Amino acid sequence: MEGRREILRTPVSIHSQIAAHIVQKVSHISRQNNVSIFLRKINDNRLIPANSMLSMVTFFASRGEEIEVVVEGANVDNAIKEFKGFFYNELGKEKEEKTTYELLKNTSIAYEKIFNSIGSGLIVTDENGAIMIFNKAAESITGINMDQAIGKKIQEVMSDIKIADVLKTGKEEMNKKLKIGTNVVLTNITPIYTGTKIEGAVIVFYDFPQIEYLENELKRDRKLDKAFDIIIGNSGKLKDALTIASKAAETDSTVLIRGESGTGKELVANAIHYASKRKDKPFIRVNCAAIPVTLLESELFGHERGAFTGAVTQKIGKFELADGGTIFLDEIGDIPPEIQVKLLRVIQEKEFERVGGIKTIKVDVRIIAATNKDLEKAIKEGTFREDLYYRLNVIPVILPPLRERREDIPLLVEHFIEKLNKKLNKNVKKVTRKAMQALIYYDWPGNIRELENIIERCITLSDNDYIDYKDLPHYIRNESAVLSDDDIIYLGENNKLLTMEEYERKIIKAALQRYKSFNKAGKVLGLTHKTIAAKARKFGLVDR
Numbered sequence: 109m110e111g112r113r114e115i116l117r118t119p120v121s122i123h124s125q126i127a128a129h130i131v132q133k134v135s136h137i138s139r140q141n142n143v144s145i146f147l148r149k150i151n152d153n154r155l156i157p158a159n160s161m162l163s164m165v166t167f168f169a170s171r172g173e174e175i176e177v178v179v180e181g182a183n184v185d186n187a188i189k190e191f192k193g194f195f196y197n198e199l200g201k202e203k204e205e206k207t208t209y210e211l212l213k214n215t216s217i218a219y220e221k222i223f224n225s226i227g228s229g230l231i232v233t234d235e236n237g238a239i240m241i242f243n244k245a246a247e248s249i250t251g252i253n254m255d256q257a258i259g260k261k262i263q264e265v266m267s268d269i270k271i272a273d274v275l276k277t278g279k280e281e282m283n284k285k286l287k288i289g290t291n292v293v294l295t296n297i298t299p300i301y302t303g304t305k306i307e308g309a310v311i312v313f314y315d316f317p318q319i320e321y322l323e324n325e326l327k328r329d330r331k332l333d334k335a336f337d338i339i340i341g342n343s344g345k346l347k348d349a350l351t352i353a354s355k356a357a358e359t360d361s362t363v364l365i366r367g368e369s370g371t372g373k374e375l376v377a378n379a380i381h382y383a384s385k386r387k388d389k390p391f392i393r394v395n396c397a398a399i400p401v402t403l404l405e406s407e408l409f410g411h412e413r414g415a416f417t418g419a420v421t422q423k424i425g426k427f428e429l430a431d432g433g434t435i436f437l438d439e440i441g442d443i444p445p446e447i448q449v450k451l452l453r454v455i456q457e458k459e460f461e462r463v464g465g466i467k468t469i470k471v472d473v474r475i476i477a478a479t480n481k482d483l484e485k486a487i488k489e490g491t492f493r494e495d496l497y498y499r500l501n502v503i504p505v506i507l508p509p510l511r512e513r514r515e516d517i518p519l520l521v522e523h524f525i526e527k528l529n530k531k532l533n534k535n536v537k538k539v540t541r542k543a544m545q546a547l548i549y550y551d552w553p554g555n556i557r558e559l560e561n562i563i564e565r566c567i568t569l570s571d572n573d574y575i576d577y578k579d580l581p582h583y584i585r586n587e588s589a590v591l592s593d594d595d596i597i598y599l600g601e602n603n604k605l606l607t608m609e610e611y612e613r614k615i616i617k618a619a620l621q622r623y624k625s626f627n628k629a630g631k632v633l634g635l636t637h638k639t640i641a642a643k644a645r646k647f648g649l650v651d652r
């Protein structure tokens with residue numbers, strides 16, 4: 109594309125009133141000559157599109173100041189000639205109003221400061237998509253310099269942000285997730301109207317980690333029904349699973365709880381029932397793996413007298429007992445194929461017949477199933493029906509193993525000490541630091557059930573009112589995992605102490621990682637949540 113530039117000395121101070129004349133004239137010249145015209149102050153890299161009032165309101169020049177005019181496009185020579193004619197002859201006749209000039213200039217500076225103090229990225233374009241405002245947050249989120257952005261078409265600078273539709277239809281686009289460079293951002297694009305004409309667009313975007321952080325904070329801090337209080341743990345992974353479970357409690361949908369043995373699947377099933385509107389009706393648990401296959405069908409559905417050898421009386425099955433309430437089918441991965449068919453029918457039709465019976469029995473039962481088996485693999489191997497799997501897996505709740513939420517171990521230990529002191533009539537008050545470190549380090553293949561058993565064993569065997577490292581079973585003790593008292597002070601490279609500020613940063617970071625909220629971290633460190641938030645921002649631990 110051809111281009112030409114020339115330095116002109118302005119015959120009049122340029123402020124928004126004068127700028128309006130310029131915009132009007134430039135629009136005309138641009139159309140006639142098929143060019144784009146930009147103005148630039150000497151010593152300023154920003155090219156300001158001179159055909160847009162939105163960009164020109166920020167353009168100020170004193171009388172006699174040199175400004176550069178840049179013309180790009182087809183008929184550049186003629187365009188520059190016309191512009192110069194207008195600039196010197198017509199603008200020169202404009203009356204100077206010094207106070208207006210100062211006032212508008214100061215207002216513009218104030219606006220610029222306001223834009224730059226906003227924590228979210230802010231881009232304003234004119235009706236052609238040329239960038240007129242690009243604030244500091246936009247610079248830091250996109251990594252693009254303001255000088256390289258202003259005056260350019262937005263698609264040249266950030267091709268992922270599509271504003272053409274908004275400029276055409278005038279319909280805003282909200283909360284779109286976009287990737288800008290390596291950053292994921294959430295964008296809102298709104299049109300700027302003057303009357304019915306679309307003059308441009310405002311693009312506001314938030315750094316995604318910040319959004320995710322806030323969303324997670326909100327999600328995790330959402331109050332769960334008090335039925336969930338029996339489930340101890342503050343880790344994000346557990347809270348995420350419990351949030352889904354508590355949502356499930358509000359519905360009658362079938363829930364499939366997955367997780368290794370001892371992760372609390374039964375506890376969660378219980379909580380879902382007692383948080384649901386069925387809480388005053390029965391909660392019936394069936395351990396499908398513990399009942400011999402031959403008896404499982406009659407256990408679930410009941411039998412009529414004489415249905416098989418030994419069926420001397422009629423028996424009411426668990427489904428009938430659970431009528432109006434919830435049935436919890438634990439170890440669902442272990443039920444044999446013939447019972448899977450009958451179960452599928454109960455889920456779909458809510459009806460079945462007792463073993464040896466002909467009468468169809470209708471029930472209103474909410475089903476919660478649980479397993480630690482790989483059901484997908486069982487489907488492939490042909491031992492678990494795919495249609496049943498889909499019927500059960502309406503709301504999947506996945507409980508993390510304890511080794512993936514080690515931060516919950518101290519809380520769980522405290523909880524079990526309190527619970528087991530009562531049961532065993534003991535008065536253990538604490539766990540030594542070294543013992544706690546070993547407990548946190550151990551991988552817990554048996555998860556929380558194993559942790560509870562270990563604490564019970566320690567309390568039973570301990571003669572003291574604390575649990576010490578030497579009280580732990582040998583396979584849990586791990587010298588390399590535990591630190592001496594001095595190690596609480598982290599030494600930097602070459603064993604040097606760090607500055608107080610560096611320690612402060614490390615402590616705040618550790619507290620936020622562990623407690624995931626300013627409030628909780630503040631409580632533990634004896635600071636207000638405001639102080640924690642301010643320090644976290646200062647140390648760059650959260651985005652602004």
Ligand SMILES: Nc1ncnc2c1ncn2[C@@H]1O[C@H](COP(=O)(O)OP(=O)(O)OP(=O)(O)O)[C@@H](O)[C@H]1O
Nearest residue numbers: 338339340368369370371372373374375480556557
């Ligand atoms: N988050 C928790 N807070 C307190 N106690 C817990 C928690 N999770 C599990 N427990 C306790 O751990 C033990 C095992 O839990 P539960 O029986 O619910 O696990 P499960 O996943 O159903 O195990 P399995 O697959 O072997 O049946 C129980 O005594 C339960 O009370």
